[in-house]
Amino acid sequence: MRYRWNTYLQPGTVEEVLKLLDKYGSDARLIAGGTDLIVGLEKEECVIPVLIDVCRIKGLDLIKLDDGRLSIGAGATLDGIEKSELVRDKAPLLVEAVHMIGSPQIRNTATLAGNVGNASPAADGTLALLALDGSVRVAGRSGERDVTLSDFMLGPGRTQCGPGEMITSISLPVDEVKTNSHFQKIGLRKAMNIAVANVAIALSIEEGKVRRSRIALGAVGPTAIRALAAEEALKGKRLDDGVINEVSELCMEQSSPIDDIRASAEYRKKLIRALSKRCMENVLCQVK
Amino acid sequence: MKETLHMTVNGESVAVSVHPGAMLVDVLREDLQLLGTKIGCREGECGACTVLMDGKPVASCMVPALKARGCEIKTIEGVGTGERPHVLQQSFAREGAIQCGYCTPGFIMSAYALLQENPKPSEQEIREAISGNLCRCTGYTRIVSAITKASGQ
Numbered sequence: 001m002r003y004r005w006n007t008y009l010q011p012g013t014v015e016e017v018l019k020l021l022d023k024y025g026s027d028a029r030l031i032a033g034g035t036d037l038i039v040g041l042e043k044e045e046c047v048i049p050v051l052i053d054v055c056r057i058k059g060l061d062l063i064k065l066d067d068g069r070l071s072i073g074a075g076a077t078l079d080g081i082e083k084s085e086l087v088r089d090k091a092p093l094l095v096e097a098v099h100m101i102g103s104p105q106i107r108n109t110a111t112l113a114g115n116v117g118n119a120s121p122a123a124d125g126t127l128a129l130l131a132l133d134g135s136v137r138v139a140g141r142s143g144e145r146d147v148t149l150s151d152f153m154l155g156p157g158r159t160q161c162g163p164g165e166m167i168t169s170i171s172l173p174v175d176e177v178k179t180n181s182h183f184q185k186i187g188l189r190k191a192m193n194i195a196v197a198n199v200a201i202a203l204s205i206e207e208g209k210v211r212r213s214r215i216a217l218g219a220v221g222p223t224a225i226r227a228l229a230a231e232e233a234l235k236g237k238r239l240d241d242g243v244i245n246e247v248s249e250l251c252m253e254q255s256s257p258i259d260d261i262r263a264s265a266e267y268r269k270k271l272i273r274a275l276s277k278r279c280m281e282n283v284l285c286q287v288k
Numbered sequence: 289m290k291e292t293l294h295m296t297v298n299g300e301s302v303a304v305s306v307h308p309g310a311m312l313v314d315v316l317r318e319d320l321q322l323l324g325t326k327i328g329c330r331e332g333e334c335g336a337c338t339v340l341m342d343g344k345p346v347a348s349c350m351v352p353a354l355k356a357r358g359c360e361i362k363t364i365e366g367v368g369t370g371e372r373p374h375v376l377q378q379s380f381a382r383e384g385a386i387q388c389g390y391c392t393p394g395f396i397m398s399a400y401a402l403l404q405e406n407p408k409p410s411e412q413e414i415r416e417a418i419s420g421n422l423c424r425c426t427g428y429t430r431i432v433s434a435i436t437k438a439s440g441q
Contacts, residue, residue: 103421104416
């Protein structure tokens with residue numbers, strides 16, 4: 001039997017985790033659900049001396065309202081998140097996105113923090129959080145800090161969470177402004193697949209006009225990105241076919257995909273245009 | 289350095305001495321001789337290794353065994369046996385939803401969990417519930433109808 005790690009620790013507090021990370025340095029890796037980590041270890045055929053499981057930390061899986069923000073603990077599973085009444089009420093876009101990750105088996109084990117920390121440019125959870133102005137709370141030797149999602153993501157597989165640090169929660173602002181949102185993902189299958197392209201849109205519409213817009217595009221850059229020019233173009237406008245077509249063209253222009261084993265850059269660009277259009281049309285239906 | 293894993297499997301308390309790097313599927317199969325759970329991919333993609341952990345379907349090939357400390361695990365052996373098959377197992381057999389049978393335990397575990405939570409699922413809900421299970425033989429149609437029939441619809 002081949003073993004991928006030699007020691008498996010299950011500390012009960014964040015402080016203990018940080019002490020262990022200090023003690024073991026680069027010999028230790030963190031595991032929550034492990035659905036990305038373990039697949040990666042199998043592929044790399046490497047052995048880790050120490051695995052630190054964060055799922056026994058009391059309270060790390062809590063989902064709560066905290067000071068005007070929806071806070072999702074790093075230990076909360078995707079299943080827990082999509083079934084949470086609080087998340088369904090305050091951030092339905094996140095529920096839509098999370099539901100498209102993996103399969104029931106994966107969602108019962110995997111965490112949103114892991115989805116963010118794994119830093120795939122195609123990550124569905126990350127994309128919805130970007131469109132929802134999400135932030136990541138990181139704990140380290142020097143204390144805790146909050147980092148906006150766009151600052152947190154540095155590139156494929158790279159985030160601002162450094163050695164000796166761990167994500168403790170993810171949060172997003174909850175205000176009274178009514179938001180309509182939609183998430184679209186296309187992959188090679190209907191489940192258990194990495195997005196070829198995905199789009200998350202959240203719009204606040206008052207008296208028929210767009211007051212605030214967030215458009216996030218995934219799998220078309222080194223990280224998920226906000227389509228800022230497309231967001232600007234929507235402000236103050238009424239959603240109609242003409243505007244939707246114009247803005248989805250802008251989304252396409254703002255994307256910079258590459259060719260890879262799943263799809264060509266050209267196909268991805270066209271997909272972004274189509275998915276942005278679908279998202280806006282869906283939002284239009286919601287407000288009618 | 290081996291560690292002792294205490295968990296409940298199919299209603300029985302067990303204590304197993306495991307290497308810290310062991311995966312749950314290997315402990316179930318090798319240490320507990322519960323061979324009904326199968327290994328297909330070791331990547332959490334195929335669902336052949338599906339068991340219930342505290343009532344929820346998980347891919348046991350991707351669960352470090354020590355993660356199951358204090359948990360309740362249910363395997364296919366805990367759902368039904370040859371002598372006393374579960375209604376799902378009877379339905380799968382009757383509906384022709386089994387060909388080689390390798391994927392079947394995993395499908396039954398996913399379907400069992402679904403029916404516990406949602407006793408009368410729609411076809412869409414069934415298909416979503418089994419979206420983490422692959423079958424190379426049947427084309428899925430009879431699996432879906434077996435689950436539908438087992439739910440009394």
